[in-house]
Amino acid sequence: MTMKKTFGIRAALVSVALAFSGGAAFAIDADAAQALAKKSGCFKCHAVDKDKKGPSFAKTSAKLKGKADALDEVIKVITTSPKVKFDDGSEEEHKAVKSDNKDEVKNLAEWILSH
Numbered sequence: 001m002t003m004k005k006t007f008g009i010r011a012a013l014v015s016v017a018l019a020f021s022g023g024a025a026f027a028i029d030a031d032a033a034q035a036l037a038k039k040s041g042c043f044k045c046h047a048v049d050k051d052k053k054g055p056s057f058a059k060t061s062a063k064l065k066g067k068a069d070a071l072d073e074v075i076k077v078i079t080t081s082p083k084v085k086f087d088d089g090s091e092e093e094h095k096a097v098k099s100d101n102k103d104e105v106k107n108l109a110e111w112i113l114s115h
Helices: 003-021 030-039 057-064 070-080 102-113
Strands: 083-085 091-093
Touching: 030 102, 057 070, 057 102, 070 102
Parallel strands: none
Antiparallel strands: 083 091
């Protein structure tokens, strides 16, 4: 086997290994997620295990379980301030989290989905 072929195969194997390890390498920092949720006022409308004005994080997690785009959905809601509808029929703009740091936002979204 030529050196060029060997390098190509090794590069491909490294790429595959990195692709499959990406999700597993991310560890949720629960303390940082809770601090950002508190700073952003999330707990005014949400709780971990009970519904308030908005759904519990456990209910949100259960609703999105198994969906390939679950993380993207949560990130979209917590960063873009969409209109949300409540069980009583009222609507309001969902507040955006108070962070522009993508890693902090992802950590919060992962934490929400972990319940």
